[in-house]
Amino acid sequence: MRARNAELTKERILNAAERSFSERGIDGVSLREIAASAGVQLALISYYFRTKEGLYRAVFHRRIDPISAERTSKLRSLMARKNPPPTVEEVLDALARPWVELRDKRGGLLYTRLIAREVGDPREASRGIVRDLLDPIAREFIGALEKVLPNHPKSEIHWTYHFFIGGLLLVLLKQERIERLSGRVCDLAHGEHVIEEIVGLFARALRNSQKTKKPAARASRNPRGRKGDETRNVLSARRKSAQRRADR
């Protein structure tokens, strides 16, 4: 007889479900498998989560709140800072870091994969998980990027945001493949390194954009719109480890 502890039982089910769903998708797993690997009776899943989709949603909700909270609190305190003003690197860092660091925690990789899988699922729209849980974050970060880069056209900010997320998701998802292709040149194991690479690349792209919001409007200073003086110098305000690879 199992010890009667509802919370523990739910946790066991959620853990097993998270693993199974992230490994084989919502349709690739049966509730019987989940129940078995959780060491729990099949009917307990229905008892606690009603349906299979209910369980699936519960897996998401368990983890999404802490991450979202960390992300937005990080971003808000960052954007509130006046001196020195927040940099592009810092905004992108606040966007990538919670994901990457979650990956390195126990079970975190599973959840990262689960999110990537849900994002890639054409049926996700009907579930609305992405829309409800991730859209608010997207809006907030896009808004922050627009504030940090006031002269960049809106469209470019949006494009960059989605390229960034896509790149991050793929890298977190296809770790083995990237290592295989790169001959271990890319160091996927250390999250700090991943953050450094992706933040660096996208910050560079944004900084060196030739486009400006209104082509002729504010053309007084910095006429070609590249290498904005004020955004460039705050590189010194970067995070600890980000410096170690800034050769010369």
Place this chain on the structure above:
Amino acid sequence: MRARNAELTKERILNAAERSFSERGIDGVSLREIAASAGVQLALISYYFRTKEGLYRAVFHRRIDPISAERTSKLRSLMARKNPPPTVEEVLDALARPWVELRDKRGGLLYTRLIAREVGDPREASRGIVRDLLDPIAREFIGALEKVLPNHPKSEIHWTYHFFIGGLLLVLLKQERIERLSGRVCDLAHGEHVIEEIVGLFARALRNSQKTKKPAARASRNPRGRKGDETRNVLSARRKSAQRRADR
């Protein structure tokens, strides 16, 4: 009675399968659904493709060969050109264009989504479709980027390649979401525009990298390793429509 035409029947099955698989994944679809939407008897699927996975693989093989061929032929003729030498933009363009243009053809979006889905599937390793069909392309393009950017460290090239693919896949996959979030600021409908944005962004990032392969080795000309003189000026060799947005 159906007209007896084996090729046509196979095509009908493959078309229906491509649609269903891309919409709901390999586990989200039953062979009966595919047979029904193809207007074909269930047993004909087994007859032509043996198993469900056999059908799945056939869907990939039907389309991957033309794309791979187009991509590599484009890339090879590009890399063979001496004067002017190939640019980063052109290499990235040859990488993105076949995908984007396929999307705009009949049924192409379905296949694009199918690939994204397979790439995101944790079980894809066991099938080996990505490894067999996409790894060769990846190696070739990474090699080309290394040739075009001889002073960039290998790792940066690799990272950039994967970020590029990830960004491209996500954008092609989540078209509706991006339009929703951007308030129609991003124009996903025109493939040319998508290519322009992603190629521009990543080329900018690569061009403005501060890193060099061997910090002090080949430091004769272009000592700071940024804004390579020769790569910068060939911007005029860019593709037709790429110019239309190069404001000022």
Place this chain on the structure above:
DNA sequence: GAATTAATTAGACGACTGACCAATTAGCTT
């Protein structure tokens, strides 16, 4: 310590799954 409630068990339901088979039909060759 009996009553009440929450947690857990065991089992069954109809529906659906992929695979397979033998029988039948149409088109081609000779």
Place this chain on the structure above:
DNA sequence: AAGCTAATTGGTCAGTCGTCTAATTAATTC
């Protein structure tokens, strides 16, 4: 016109699916 083979049909197979119900057990309350 007959023979042969490829193409197509209708149906069956053993399993598995998610969900539900009724019975049983443990913990809590009065």
